[in-house]
Amino acid sequence: MIGRKASILLVYTGGTIGMKQDPEKGTLVPFDFSQILDQVPELGKFAIRIDSVAFDPLIDSSDIEPSMWVRLADLILGHYDYYDGFVILHGTDTMAYSASALSFMLKGLTKPVIFTGSQLPIGVPRTDGKENLISSVEIASATDADGHALVPEVCICFGSLLLRGNRAVKESSEAFSAFISPNFPPLAEAGINIRYNTSAIRRPASWDTPLEIHSELDTRVAILKLHPGMTPEIVRHFLLGKETRAVIIETYGSGNAPARDWFLDIVRESSESGKILVNVTQCLNGGVDMDIYDNGRKLKDAGVVSGYDGTTESTLAKLFVLMGMTSDNETVKNALSQNLRGEILLS
Ligand code: ASP
Secondary structure (H helix, E strand, O other), X not given: OOOOOEEEEEEEEEOHHHEEEOOOOOOEEEOOOHHHHHHOHHHHHOOEEEEEEEEEEEEOHHHOOHHHHHHHHHHHHHHHHHOOEEEEEOOOOOHHHHHHXXXXXXXXXXXXXXXXXXXXXXXXXXXXXXXXXXXXXXHHOOEOOOOOEOOOOEEEEEOOEEEEHHHOEEOOOOOOOOEEOOXXXXXXXXXXXXXXXXXXXXXXXXXXXXXXXOOOOOOOEEEEEOOOOOOHHHHHXXXXXXXXXXXXXXXXXXXXXXXXXXXXXXXXXXXXXXXXXEEEEOOOOOOOOOOOOHHHHHHHHOOOEEOOOOOHHHHHHHHHHHHHHOOOHHHHHHHHOOOOOXXXXXX
């Protein structure tokens, strides 16, 4: 181990970090990836071998699709033995979805997979992209005294914070500190030094487990955000649609919903028809507890399962992966109540 140069695979999928202004359209469009490394000569100062690979075509992350998560997972699996860590450059808009998805798709991970990007393109003077990229590379190559990765998790590194990927949400479309993980502390903070919150970082059960990927994803999930003024027609459309296998219900507060008969009747009918209904709160902080209020309890009695303190992004990704693994909805419901990758705190 001693003296060996760390190696990182940098995967560029697109996003603002590598965009520049199209002179004709006036909008931001991706540019040739090789220029990114030219823009960050500081990376050459690390004793780290950095290889890179770019998606073709590069995408604005609003165009991300589960098939691209499979591509990313395959890429990591295919290069797993040759690199100490992976840095994924990705647009911020859907970064929390992608990081969540990869966290569930990669099983037995013992190496860092760090998503990062920027709010300003790397070529502009006040860019946040350089700092984000440099911190990500440093974190992805960091090891402990035994040579094991310090952060063997899928994370988002952004605006001086390292966050667990499946706990993160994009909070701001403006600020350089665009991401937070409201229900979980940062795994590291980059100041003068990078300070690791080692007690919060997940360790693998064994460092020798081979990496596996779950690449079957079932995307038949709808998300219903509750709001005053919902009509039976619209709720029925979400909860009873033939094409949906699961529905995430974004509820109020600690998991509450209207107790009106028509609403609960539709929920019951949906659940009895076999659909998976998961309760996730609209609140950024805290989670679901359907035993506090009568309105929450009614939802539970109607067959809705708790999403605990998970984010919508991570619950969606967890459903995609679990549903891809089995056609049995009861098995999926049981697995939803398990903390698989640090995504929920069971209460
Ligand atoms: N629209 C861009 C994207 O998500 C925004 C960004 O990168 O920050 O690809």
